Structures are given as structure tokens and as C-alpha cells.
Amino acid sequence: MAEEELKMEEGGKKRKMIIIIVVALVLLVGGGAAAFFLLSDSEEAPADTLNAETQSVETTTASAPSQTGSALYVAMPRPFVFNVPGSSRDRLVEIKVQLMLRGSDNEEQIKMHIPSIEGALLRVFSTANADDLVTEAGKTAIRDSALKEVQKKMQEITGKQLVEEVLFTGFVMQ
Structure with missing residues (x-):
């Protein structure tokens, strides 16, 4: 009987360890994905917008000597x-x-x-x-x-x- 309890405790420890590893992996992957989306530039400005901004900056600096x-x-x-x-x-x-x-x-x-x-x-x-x-x-x-x-x-x-x-x-x- 003592051997059966020992086997059940070992099986429970393995399950807990597997669950902890799976939870840790999910958190790491989720954190990495969140960091990627938060830190990446999701929208790139179109070329026309960049040209308009550059022209407005040039006219501003030209008008202020x-x-x-x-x-x-x-x-x-x-x-x-x-x-x-x-x-x-x-x-x-x-x-x-x-x-x-x-x-x-x-x-x-x-x-x-x-x-x-x-x-x-x-x-x-x-x-x-x-x-x-x-x-x-x-x-x-x-x-x-x-x-x-x-x-x-x-x-x-x-x-x-x-x-x-x-x-x-x-x-x-x-």
C-alpha cells in the first residue's frame, strides 16, 4: 500500500510540473506577442504624407530667418x-x-x-x-x-x- 501512495504522489508531481511548464510557455509567448505588437510601428506613413510634411517643414524654416x-x-x-x-x-x-x-x-x-x-x-x-x-x-x-x-x-x-x-x-x- 505504501508503494501505491508513493507512485500516486510521483504521478501528481509530474502532472503539476507539466502544467507549470505549459503555463510558463503560454505566458512567455503571450508576453512576447504583446511586446511585439506594442513596440512595432503598425502604420507606415504613405509617401505623399511624408512629402507634404517635408514641404511644410521647409516652408516653415524658410519663412523664419x-x-x-x-x-x-x-x-x-x-x-x-x-x-x-x-x-x-x-x-x-x-x-x-x-x-x-x-x-x-x-x-x-x-x-x-x-x-x-x-x-x-x-x-x-x-x-x-x-x-x-x-x-x-x-x-x-x-x-x-x-x-x-x-x-x-x-x-x-x-x-x-x-x-x-x-x-x-x-x-x-x-
């Missing part, structure tokens, strides 16, 4: 740390800024005038409100006003706006 050359990014050497008033309490904000511009000559001029640019950015940031900076719209508004102020400052100094975009690469509010 300030966008010649590749984009360059100049980081401000220090993050801007300042207090902003809020409805319930004042908050401390730290913003890391980079400026996007085009052309190595413009890059040299921007680097030469970093103290003036920092002053312009501090003027904009000092007008901020903590309640506005919590929202995405508030961050966008302060970024847009920072761009306008920097462009105005560079227009005064060099006669050209030079900066295309002000980018916040770090934004912390406590």
Missing part, C-alpha cells in the same frame, strides 16, 4: 532660488533655466551677457505668485514672460533678440 543653424542650449550657471507669496503661506522656489538659441555667434553673445540675462529673469520671477506657479498654466505664463523679458534685454544690448525659448530644466517649489 532667425531659425538658421542648429539649436544650441546655454544653461544659466546657477539655479534661481527665490521666495514667492501665496494665499496660505510663502513658498521657496528653485528654477534651473536653459536658453535655446541658434548659431555659435549668438551663443558667444549670450554667454557674454549672462549677468544681464540673470537680472532680467530675476525681475520676472520676482513678480510670481505661488498660487499661479502650482498650475501648469502659471508655469507656462511665467516662462513666456521670461522669454519676452530676455528677448527685450538682448534687443537693447545687441540689437537682436537671439533667444528663441526659455526652458525650465528644473522646477522645485516647497
